[in-house]
Amino acid sequence: MEIVKTLEKIVGPDSVSTSDTICQTYSYSSQLGKAWVTKPDIVVMAETTEQVSRILQVANRHKVPVTPRGACGVGGHGGPLQGGILLDLTAMEKIIKIDVENMKSIAESGCSFFKLSQELFKKGLLLPTAEYGPGPSVVASATTPVNAFGKTRYGRNIDLVEGFEVVLPTGEISRVGSMAYADSDMAAYYRYITGPDLVGLFTQANGAFGVITKIAYRCLRLPKLWAFHSYYWPLGKIDNVTKVLMESTAIEMFDVHINDRWKYAGLEHAGKVPPLPEDCYFIIYFTVNAENDLELKGKEQTIEDICRKHGGAYLPDIAESFFAVWPTFFSPVTNPIFSELMNVSRETTGGNYLSIFDGPTYPLTWFPKVYTKLMEIGKKYGIWGFPRLTVFDGFAMKSQVMASQTWTFVDLKDQHWMDLLERYRNEFREWYGKKGGVFQSSLPPFVPNYVWTNQPSAHALLKRFKGLLDPNNILSPGTF
Amino acid sequence: MKDYTEMELKDFKESVTLCLLCAACFYRGPIIPHNWRELPPHEWSSPLRKCPSFEYYRFRSYTAPGRLTLATLVFQDDFPITDDLIKIIYTCTGCGMCNEICPTYLPLYAIQAMREEVVGSGNALPKPLPEIVGNIEQFHNIFRRNIRARVLEGLPAKGEDVYFSGCYASYRVPNVAKATVEVLKTAGINIAHLGDEERCCGFVPRYAGNRSLLKELAVHNVEAMKKAGAKRVILSCAHGYSIWKNDYPKIVGDLPFKVIHIAELFAKLIDEDKIKFAKDIKQKITYHDPCFLGRHLKVYDEPRKVLRSIPGTEIMEMERYGKWAYCCGAGAKITLNCYPNFAGAIAKERLFEAREVADTVVTSCPVCFDHMKNIAKKEKIELQIYDLPLLVAEAMDIQL
Numbered sequence: 067m068e069i070v071k072t073l074e075k076i077v078g079p080d081s082v083s084t085s086d087t088i089c090q091t092y093s094y095s096s097q098l099g100k101a102w103v104t105k106p107d108i109v110v111m112a113e114t115t116e117q118v119s120r121i122l123q124v125a126n127r128h129k130v131p132v133t134p135r136g137a138c139g140v141g142g143h144g145g146p147l148q149g150g151i152l153l154d155l156t157a158m159e160k161i162i163k164i165d166v167e168n169m170k171s172i173a174e175s176g177c178s179f180f181k182l183s184q185e186l187f188k189k190g191l192l193l194p195t196a197e198y199g200p201g202p203s204v205v206a207s208a209t210t211p212v213n214a215f216g217k218t219r220y221g222r223n224i225d226l227v228e229g230f231e232v233v234l235p236t237g238e239i240s241r242v243g244s245m246a247y248a249d250s251d252m253a254a255y256y257r258y259i260t261g262p263d264l265v266g267l268f269t270q271a272n273g274a275f276g277v278i279t280k281i282a283y284r285c286l287r288l289p290k291l292w293a294f295h296s297y298y299w300p301l302g303k304i305d306n307v308t309k310v311l312m313e314s315t316a317i318e319m320f321d322v323h324i325n326d327r328w329k330y331a332g333l334e335h336a337g338k339v340p341p342l343p344e345d346c347y348f349i350i351y352f353t354v355n356a357e358n359d360l361e362l363k364g365k366e367q368t369i370e371d372i373c374r375k376h377g378g379a380y381l382p383d384i385a386e387s388f389f390a391v392w393p394t395f396f397s398p399v400t401n402p403i404f405s406e407l408m409n410v411s412r413e414t415t416g417g418n419y420l421s422i423f424d425g426p427t428y429p430l431t432w433f434p435k436v437y438t439k440l441m442e443i444g445k446k447y448g449i450w451g452f453p454r455l456t457v458f459d460g461f462a463m464k465s466q467v468m469a470s471q472t473w474t475f476v477d478l479k480d481q482h483w484m485d486l487l488e489r490y491r492n493e494f495r496e497w498y499g500k501k502g503g504v505f506q507s508s509l510p511p512f513v514p515n516y517v518w519t520n521q522p523s524a525h526a527l528l529k530r531f532k533g534l535l536d537p538n539n540i541l542s543p544g545t546f
Numbered sequence: 547m548k549d550y551t552e553m554e555l556k557d558f559k560e561s562v563t564l565c566l567l568c569a570a571c572f573y574r575g576p577i578i579p580h581n582w583r584e585l586p587p588h589e590w591s592s593p594l595r596k597c598p599s600f601e602y603y604r605f606r607s608y609t610a611p612g613r614l615t616l617a618t619l620v621f622q623d624d625f626p627i628t629d630d631l632i633k634i635i636y637t638c639t640g641c642g643m644c645n646e647i648c649p650t651y652l653p654l655y656a657i658q659a660m661r662e663e664v665v666g667s668g669n670a671l672p673k674p675l676p677e678i679v680g681n682i683e684q685f686h687n688i689f690r691r692n693i694r695a696r697v698l699e700g701l702p703a704k705g706e707d708v709y710f711s712g713c714y715a716s717y718r719v720p721n722v723a724k725a726t727v728e729v730l731k732t733a734g735i736n737i738a739h740l741g742d743e744e745r746c747c748g749f750v751p752r753y754a755g756n757r758s759l760l761k762e763l764a765v766h767n768v769e770a771m772k773k774a775g776a777k778r779v780i781l782s783c784a785h786g787y788s789i790w791k792n793d794y795p796k797i798v799g800d801l802p803f804k805v806i807h808i809a810e811l812f813a814k815l816i817d818e819d820k821i822k823f824a825k826d827i828k829q830k831i832t833y834h835d836p837c838f839l840g841r842h843l844k845v846y847d848e849p850r851k852v853l854r855s856i857p858g859t860e861i862m863e864m865e866r867y868g869k870w871a872y873c874c875g876a877g878a879k880i881t882l883n884c885y886p887n888f889a890g891a892i893a894k895e896r897l898f899e900a901r902e903v904a905d906t907v908v909t910s911c912p913v914c915f916d917h918m919k920n921i922a923k924k925e926k927i928e929l930q931i932y933d934l935p936l937l938v939a940e941a942m943d944i945q946l
Contacts, residue, residue, distance in 0.1 A: 087630040088605050091612040096566045100618060111604055139567035159574055178575025187580045200577055201569025292582045389581045393590050397570050397577040399650040408650050418563045
């Protein structure tokens with residue numbers, strides 16, 4: 067094929083493959099499982115922005131779809147929605163700059179978020195929205211929403227992004243936000259430049275408007291002291307739980323996180339954790355930090371005051387176990403507790419992890435309605451409670467919104483349960499969409515051919531942008 | 547994920563599944579960056595570069611999740627076993643880094659199961675594996691040799707302490723066998739050797755996916771040890787040790803004798819004051835953990851203890867050491883034989899890493915030793931390379 071020869075000239079023959087076997091391994095995400103696959107025809111590995119530019123020019127000439135991809139495939143869908151070229155960006159993984167004084171960092175797109183996070187930590191800086199495992203790249207964290215810890219005060223990664231170097235679908239290299247003047251004497255220092263904010267166009271876009279090759283983050287100063295606490299409530303006190311979420315988020319604690327008891331049901335069943343108190347249904351975890359003991363004690367007292375006021379009871383050790391105990395939950399697969407949970411799942415359901423909904427984002431005031439609806443439909447289809455271990459995982463964020471995920475353990479090969487799950491998804495989506503809820507992960511479609519219809523004017527504008535920037539519709543086609 | 551070697555392959559095939567694809571096992575970042583308060587302790591300070599085949603071939607297919615995905619497809623969806631697939635499966639070095647990081651999915655077991663599937667389905671193995679298997683069947687060793695290290699010939703065929711020298715020390719690096727024997731003799735151990743009754747331990751068949759040959763060899767070697775009256779089987783080869791320790795009991799049941807690696811035995815003999823060093827070794831030394839002694843059997847401290855006990859030595863650690871040690875590239879003797887360029891590149895990286903901190907690298911496996919020595923010579927890397935028995939013998943002033 068002529069296109070293969072051309073691509074080989076750009077990146078070298080060892081960085082291009084048309085092998086069916088190699089292409090096949092780029093087709094999956096854990097979220098969709100192996101039941102759904104669109105295999106790329108060619109995998110190309112780029113090492114420089116210029117190579118990415120030339121690859122896109124070639125793809126445009128041949129009108130071949132291009133899907134950029136990093137290392138992992140946990141949330142969202144890392145594989146292509148159509149065939150064509152899979153642009154593997156894992157080799158572009160350098161940290162370009164850490165500016166301690168101005169608290170900025172710039173990295174190549176394939177750089178592991180953890181790699182950057184650790185280097186920042188060593189220099190007394192912090193990117194609070196830590197991911198799960200070293201696989202997610204610094205750019206994947208901005209082009210998909212990402213649920214993790216530290217969002218309550220700082221929002222998602224996207225809120226910390228200040229600039230991109232991006233290769234447009236036609237191959238033109240652009241720099242937006244602080245990257246627009248990154249090479250100047252003052253260097254990259256602020257997202258907002260003269261004119262509208264173009265950074266936003268490329269966030270949460272799944273690579274549809276351009277291939278991001280460099281990213282600039284604003285960083286935070288690493289606080290000296292940390293504390294972790296958790297409180298619990300019975301199911302009947304869901305309104306109290308909501309008040310706690312709202313009040314603690316309003317004062318911007320570092321992190322406020324909520325789970326229901328199903329997170330621990332499997333481990334309880336296996337005798338791996340002590341039984342939770344009988345009236346423990348919702349657990350809220352608080353992470354606070356401070357510069358000195360007095361400040362830390364004050365924050366801890368505030369947590370206690372809010373929780374006690376709304377009828378919460380203290381649950382020792384659990385919050386601490388997320389992070390303070392090595393290995394932390396930053397890398398779940400490494401954690402023996404997670405391994406135990408997976409073993410329970412395999413034994414009880416033959417299952418593997420599957421995220422049912424990743425990234426529904428709604429006002430905190432809607433938490434009781436959303437949770438109750440998830441539970442109601444879940445019960446209807448028999449996927450609520452033991453042994454399905456369907457877990458609610460909520461991240462209370464600044465702006466008084468909740469980004470939640472709901473995950474379950476299900477045998478991906480068991481069509482009966484997969485069908486029930488699909489019906490669960492569809493029924494919830496229909497209700498949620500009509501209420502105005504949005505999904506911010508796995509941007510449309512969450513599953514192939516799914517059309518999200520409740521934000522029509524914004525989608526229409528995005529489609530116009532897409533048409534203008536990508537006249538041949540080559541870049542991540544199917545996303546918009 | 548259960549160890550498939552403890553379950554039927556058919557059951558494993560049904561239960562294997564896609565992993566989370568989180569990439570913790572191969573991607574270039576720490577698995578845990580910090581815990582907000584501090585950097586991880588060494589136990590959780592994983593290195594940036596972890597998976598040798600990903601670092602060399604770079605496509606995600608050559609990673610544990612890539613291989614696990616292919617295993618799932620082959621086992622459950624009749625995905626074809628092509629030459630490309632065979633290459634992907636056999637370029638895994640078996641170093642065990644992925645299992646170390648991911649106790650949840652333990653991807654190495656799926657890779658091993660895939661190799662059995664390749665063999666079972668009658669596909670051609672990568673060259674020269676068929677030839678090596680033929681050598682084992684005909685000559686009982688991987689090298690097609692008849693004459694083993696001279697030092698072994700003079701040993702009694704029966705005894706309580708029996709040295710299982712293995713193919714490498716017997717035929718390829720006989721000085722390792724000689725050093726092992728002489729050190730043990732000097733320490734007062736009446737060492738025996740099975741002679742012609744010693745057969746290849748079955749490591750290559752095991753990692754090539756030929757379980758039936760492994761079984762045959764296991765049964766023979768264990769029976770021979772019983773007949774020899776062994777109470778303790780001593781190995782200097784990390785590969786052989788892992789087979790004796792991890793695999794043989796699963797095949798023949800509990801062994802009626804102790805199995806010990808020379809590094810463990812040396813450490814014990816030093817404690818008992820039976821090994822006495824006669825001269826200083828004034829070298830800056832770093833220790834390369836063989837994958838099959840380290841990650842596969844968790845023997846990390848004893849060889850370091852031995853090195854520290856040698857007068858004059860200055861012990862330095864490489865950036866990747868202990869449970870995070872990088873493979874030397876020998877790759878379960880599969881990559882070494884089938885993909886020498888890959889094996890060489892990985893060794894080169896490891897040797898440069900050693901040279902960053904030391905002028906001498908010591909390992910505890912004749913396979914790793916031989917491979918690193920050959921690559922250092924080829925690449926003109928100025929580094930002294932020892933297998934542990936050789937250095938101990940030198941420090942004891944034993945003339946080999």
